[in-house]
Amino acid sequence: MSRVRAIAIPVAAAIAALLGVSTSAGAQYAWGGWGGWGTGIYVPQQMTQAHPVVRNVPYRVGKWELPKPVGTYVPAPPAGAIGKAIGGKQYFQAGPDFYLKHGQGLIVATPPLGGVLDRVPIGSESIRVGAVEYHAYNGAFVRRTPKGFEIVPAPVGAVVDKLPEGATETKIGGKRHYLAGGAVYRPYYRGATVVYQVVEPPKAEPAPK
Numbered sequence: 001m002s003r004v005r006a007i008a009i010p011v012a013a014a015i016a017a018l019l020g021v022s023t024s025a026g027a028q029y030a031w032g033g034w035g036g037w038g039t040g041i042y043v044p045q046q047m048t049q050a051h052p053v054v055r056n057v058p059y060r061v062g063k064w065e066l067p068k069p070v071g072t073y074v075p076a077p078p079a080g081a082i083g084k085a086i087g088g089k090q091y092f093q094a095g096p097d098f099y100l101k102h103g104q105g106l107i108v109a110t111p112p113l114g115g116v117l118d119r120v121p122i123g124s125e126s127i128r129v130g131a132v133e134y135h136a137y138n139g140a141f142v143r144r145t146p147k148g149f150e151i152v153p154a155p156v157g158a159v160v161d162k163l164p165e166g167a168t169e170t171k172i173g174g175k176r177h178y179l180a181g182g183a184v185y186r187p188y189y190r191g192a193t194v195v196y197q198v199v200e201p202p203k204a205e206p207a208p209k
Contacts, residue, residue, distance in 0.1 A: 066122050067096040070138050070165040072108040074099065086112045096121040096137065110165060110181060111140035117149040129155045139164025139181060154183035154198045161195050172202050 077083075081094040092099040092106060096117055099106035124137035134155060135142040141158065142149045167180035178185040178196065185196040 065095055067124075067137050068108045070108050070110055073102065073105055074107075075105040077106060084115075086114050091115070108138075111138055111142075111151045113151055113153060113181075115140075115151040116147045117142060117151075120149060125160065127158050127160070129157045134158060136160055139166075154181065156198050156200055158198045159190075159195050160185075160198075161193065163196055 077092040077099060078094040078097075081092040081099065084091050084093050086098075089100065089112065091109070091112065093115065096111070098109050098111050098115055100109045120135050120142065121137045124135040124142065127134045127136055127141075132143065132155070134152075135149070136158070140151050141154050143152045144150075145152075163178055163185060164180040167178040167185065170177055170179055172184070176187060177199070178187070184199050184201045186199045187194050187196050189195075
């Protein structure tokens with residue numbers, strides 16, 4: 001084992017202890033782009049000045065867990081889940097996850113507008129539109145408000161690398177767009193990658209006289 005690697009492993013374990021992150025034997029870790037050095041914390045991150053992204057963090061920090069994918073089924077509300085009526089629907093909220101009844105159990109739903117979190121979800125994508133910072137996760141956008149971290153409408157101009165679950169394709173002006181959660185997304189290439197920008201919805205044409 002190299003001297004650098006031997007030093008890096010206990011350093012990672014110390015950082016994990018400070019964060020309350022449980023480590024597992026044989027897990028690789030990456031920290032701000034460094035990684036692949038044996039046992040340690042597993043924190044894959046991609047951070048660039050042009051487009052800061054923090055996602056896919058498969059660990060638990062204290063009692064706050066990585067959001068479950070939309071559509072995940074559970075047989076019963078998780079321990080500590082709180083029932084909340086939001087937008088005319090009854091949800092169970094547990095951390096960053098919002099559940100709706102489905103059959104005999106529940107499924108993780110797209111976070112509803114008006115829902116409030118007490119912190120930024122682990123693995124969310126930081127997106128800045130003008131001077132305002134948002135965090136995108138599970139097809140929703142979160143912004144700090146006096147209530148906490150509130151789920152708000154998709155801001156026009158925001159760019160995401162994945163469409164929300166259940167997005168439907170449509171044509172606007174003869175070009176492909178996608179509709180999801182009341183927002184309109186326009187696909188385009190950034191380099192060799194397709195990304196999706198929130199755009200203004202088309203204005204309704206006046207009725208003929």
